[in-house]
Amino acid sequence: MTKENIVELHDVTKIYRQGTIDVPALNGVDLCIPKGGFAAVSGPSGSGKTTLFNMIGGLDRPTSGSVVIQGQDLSSLSQSALAKLRLFKVGFVFQAYNLVPVLTAYENAELVLAMQGMPPAERKKRVTKILTEVGLKDMMHRRPYEMSGGQQQRVAVARAVVAHPTIVLADEPTANLDSKTGGALLDMMHSLNEHHGTTFLLATHDPMVMERAPRVIHMVDGAIATDQTKD
Amino acid sequence: MLLKMAFRNLWRRKFRTLLTALALGLSYAMTVIFMGLADGSHEQMADIGIRLKAGHVVVQGKGYAKKKRLEIRVFHPNRIDAIVHDIDPTVIVCHRIFAMAALRSADGMVRLDSLVGIQPAREAKISEIAKHMVAGSFLKPGQKGIVIGAQAAKRLKVAPGDNVVLTTSGIAGRAQEKMPVKGIFRTAGQAVDTGYAQIDLTTAQRMLGMDHSVTQVALFANLKKTRRLAHELTKRLSANLEILTWKQALPMLSQFLWLDSASMWVMLLLIFAIVAAGVLNTVLMSVMERTKELGVLKAIGMTPRRIFFEVAVEAALLGLIALAIGLAVGLPVNHLAEVHGIDIKAFTGADSFEGAGVAMTGKMYSKLYLLPVLWTSIGMVLLTVLSALYPGWKAARLKPVTAIHRT
């Protein structure tokens, strides 16, 4: 039996228009991520990793080709439907800017659950648990500006996984972390991957992440150059 | 949670929020104060006009309002007394005859637009004239004599006790009688002080050939009772009488007051349009500054509708803060103006507030009603939400990618 694919990209291209110049960011990408997969996407700066994630998360639409998430073609969905899809199925961790500045760490994570309509008591349990897991038990009620970049990044990861999404798209989640914290974060993601079956896609330059990922996709110039699965 | 975020976002930019809320709030305070003063002064004006020339409700012969002819009259005013008493015994009923006349003395002549035959005992209870006597005294029942305005007295060079000759042209023809000046009054209005004079009703009836009829039965209750009273009377009185509210009986005055209100509203609306533009600017700015943040919210699954809502809630909150400021400033000021009054001269620069032949002087007292305050409050908050529509729409349409990745 073939595993169900969470993500399927068929010949996806994305061309950004800058004034009169076309900047191709993705050049015919075909990609399948099975349910429960854990893949690292590597590649030089500007190779299209972030763009790829934006396509998968429905944050932007491809110039051509199709993106299918759990059997659903994103091109057929409205902005509102895409938002719902992100809310329930996708967890994002961005490269740089992640948190809502007026909300505390706790509230940032809670927001997703609140929008899903989860009752407060349940929210509290979940949020407290996840923040403890990322080692921010004592900083739950701090605002983003009261935390270091690494701590903020951990909150972002916590928020991305708190609702147990089907897939987590993490763009350089360990970039701002020392190797120890980065490692701990990675442990956590691997554990979620194993126990909840959450699918992970990590864009990274970090050798440690690539080393520990069972599948490494290497991108060059908007196309997939190599795609290795280790046993 | 939405509310919490909206509140914190406003709080984050305390200074700007406060400044906008202050502008909006003070405009609203001004609205409250002006509304109170307009309504208060208009009621004072209406009251003066009503006392001098009409009643809260007047009963006249059918067609009198249009033609103003002595022949169109009320033949049995006493019957109306009984009916009114039956409807509401607190209503004061005054029988009056209005006519044109001329007044002569050895030194001059004055035309009277309103020679009014009155019942002194009843009239004294409601009379505007009786309040403004500057020499002599108000008429006493059955007394022969005339009460005239200060301007008329000046032209005729007469004082109380001096004789004048009154010439009228009534149903039976011209009549002329010599009578003493009993009293002189001075109101705020030139026209009234020149062309308004009072004599006893029986004298007027005799000179004008009216027998026991009158041209007007004026009813005094209060502004609130006016409509009901008119309505009741219409049901009970004969069809050859006309029953008018003061607004119908004094169309010029009520139009003038309406126009005065309207011009105030136009001014307030202009102010609010400017302030609304300020609110729009503030909200738009705060949306633009938060592009990234809004992008993150979208990325984690906030729907465009919810984003729009978030912006609208923020604006509504701003509106509510402004409302609180507005009421906190406006109501106490209004209260002062309600209790102590505001000097007309200090407020408008003119000696009197005058329109449609009615004038008031001295102080105007504010009068604020709950309903208009309620409506304008709702209107103001709605206005802030309205001015957030465009920024909200803009926020809702932000593309998350551009929002997050572009700086």
Ligand SMILES: Nc1ncnc2c1ncn2[C@@H]1O[C@H](COP(=O)(O)OP(=O)(O)OP(=O)(O)O)[C@@H](O)[C@H]1O
């Ligand atoms: N909004 C945009 N408008 C125009 N060009 C863009 C836009 N976003 C990305 N690009 C271009 O698309 C290409 C791919 O960018 P992308 O951000 O996907 O690279 P990346 O692999 O994530 O790089 P990095 O490792 O530096 O994060 C680059 O050449 C970039 O300049």
Ligand SMILES: [Mg+2]
């Ligand atoms: Mg990138």
